[in-house]
Amino acid sequence: MNLLLINPNTSQSVSDLIAAEAQRAAAPDTRISVLTAPFGVAYIETRFESLIGAYAAATLAAEHWREHDAIVVAAFGDPGIAGLREALDIPVVGLTEAALMSACLLGQRFSIIAISARIQAWYRETVQANGLAERLASIRSLDRPLQDIGRVQEDHAERLKALCLSAVEDDGADVIIIAGAPLAGLARSIKSRIPVPVVDGVSSAVCHAQSLVSLVPVPARSGSFAPPPLKPSQGLSEAMVRLLAGTDRR
Incomplete structure (x- = not known):
């Protein structure tokens, strides 16, 4: 099982703390990867900062989700998890x-x-x-x-x-x-x-993510978490465009 933990903050020292606790909580056969936001703030405290963190998390998720079985948004407040659940075919868990x-x-x-x-x-x-x-x-x-x-x-x-x-x-x-x-x-x-x-939050998220992967849920194709509708976009990364277009789905 491959879990990706995304730190929506820009602090590598925080990512190191996340990685250490995730490894302690993970099952022996679970592989943990941790990525740090390439832009944003050192640590999120406000609603506006959470918007920035959500987009940073979405950017990393679009680029790396296919190599993983589940994603953890590793910030309390769960910036962007509802939107990521619409776009991705794997479980998304927040702290x-x-x-x-x-x-x-x-x-x-x-x-x-x-x-x-x-x-x-x-x-x-x-x-x-x-x-x-x-x-x-x-x-x-x-x-x-x-x-x-x-x-x-x-x-x-x-x-x-x-x-x-x-x-x-x-x-x-x-x-x-x-x-x-x-x-x-x-x-x-x-x-x-x-x-x-x-x-x-980190150990809880890792354990819940492992459980969800083990349950093998079917991705939503209807309801409120159905994939976003296809429409023109501008200024997005190639990975984000592919995700929105549905060409990157499993």
Whole structure:
């Protein structure tokens, strides 16, 4: 099984964290590839930045999807996954969606631990879009500037742990979701010190992607996820044009 994880952020240090956690979560016979956005921002915090990240992810997906059995959009907030599901014939999984589904199997109410206060509005809207707003206990976040996005876990280790404990003790969370690719792997390292299950988006997405590939789903040819209709386009990459034209489908 070949899984492609796309980091819609431009930070290679974050891609390294994604790759390490994905390898730990993957089955022995699963091959992991990680690609970093060729343009965009270092880390996505806002709705507008997510639009840029979605197009970066779509660009990479159009170029590389045929060599893989599933794609993971490796950013919390899942930029572009609905559109990618229309265009691709393989499963597409997002970190948020996968983490939320895992959390719902482990408890009733969940809290999300995030890297910044600005990111909270977008995360809350993503939870609502997945129909799970009533199960969200809280979103807690770091409130200090990030010096190095690749070192968030090391620079803020104690504060992140304290946020998890506050979500349990003060907000009544049954499950903690550690949000965002820069925090990939943190759940694994702190779970023994948190009194409820702790969910990681990258490992959840890898496991869910593997399950979907194993189920061998039929690609949508009707319904709301049917391929986009053929129409003239301009200024797109050759790979994107082929994908939109349907000539690159399996």
